[in-house]
Amino acid sequence: MKVKAMRRMVAHGDYLDDEESLRAYSYDASGVEQIPLVIVRPRHVEHVRRILVHANQYRIPIVPRGSGTGLRGGAVRKDAVIMDLRGFDTIDKLDTQLNTVDVGAGVTFKALKEWLATHKYSFPLEPSNQMATIGGLAAQNVITEESMLFGDWTEMVARIECFDGLGRFQVLKGKDVAKVLGWEGSTGVITKLRLNVIKTHKRTADVIHVNNPSEALAHAERASQIQGTLMIEYLDEFSSKLMGLSADQHVFIVYANDAGSYKDPLKVNELVQARKRLTHALWNEGYLFEGEASLEEEQIERFVARCEAAHVPCYGHLGVGIMLAGLKSAAELEKFRVNVVALGATPGGKYGYGRVKKEYVPQALRKEAIKLKDQRDYNMILNPGVYV
């Protein structure tokens, strides 16, 4: 009854409680499955406010959701109301003086990319899954290859419009955006973002054949000294082959200037897109699970050696210290995580932790989450079970 009252808080047809809708929102790309209570699809900030105030009054858990492309189960929860934010789908106000654009949280990356391209602009943190919504990517603070030069989402988002757990509308700017970005909807519901965009720029690249990871690291070290290095990627033999290179280990470096030897923009774009689609290429080869690890430089060599010994394809962002591995089963993935912990590294960091990796949340991050929850959502209604 308390949940049913939400029917009046959204537009007609935007309160869904039929069996098929509940099933459709019971999973995301992580494979986690939990049947929610109902689905609400707000299209206006007033809808969001009403729902959150009501949820607070009756302690009803709310899970914000975009396209459901998350890999950590952060947009799925049983006995919760799923708040589908794709109704906030406008792109407007490209400010060519400040190089910013205002985007609704429900806009997909693909739609934004195409819109910006018509204005000769781009948003540099490009995810491999372009169906993901901007709100979802920001909420997870997804790390991409380009994070080496541009940092994470907290650095590329100038301002957000959001609600805290009590239903209070807020505009957060500057460093304050970090109170919501990266916390997977557990500290706020984002409705609009002002993104820092860049004018479409020249990119060049180098593809360097290496014999071992230490050679790769040496090249990475040199490349990181060059101003404008956009990404430094390690590719093992198998990943190289899938990218259309020879079956050797490679370092793939992209520069936001003329420093690379590949200068043809079409060729560079082809290589970048091939790198972005590497995960998809691995899926096609039966490696349906992706392992990730945040590593210190000295751990990378051991990581690659272990993957090699276990015949596990690996690749990753040397520039930001995140390595990825292709795995064939959930059991292999679990074994991989145990091995990463044994290395002294963290099995996560690229896509957030969600429900799948909650046990791996570093202690400092958990403490920070508790502090933010106390300030912003002390009734624990926003995505409970994620971080805290």
Added chain:
Amino acid sequence: MKHDVDQCVLCSLCNLGGEAYQLSKDERRAPRHVVWNLKKGRETPALYSFMLNGRTEAHCPVKIAIDAEVIDGRRKLVKRGVETVENKKMVEKILDGKNPYKS
């Protein structure tokens, strides 16, 4: 190389090819949800409104033969007696020796 629905990783890239879904944003109509249902062995009447134009499988990174799986699912539905009204009418006309396409 074509895989079956068990290989689906639920990435939702197939949704890029779902016209009805793109317009409605209705998750029940999402190609991913159709595949998810098939993966679960749940053939639902939603299979009848799935467009068999190859666009969804063109976006599938795992190269699942989605259209063939949908056709197979529809066969199972017919065997179970779950048909569209239009289909039933057509079959009745054929059995009566009439033109199935004439209203």
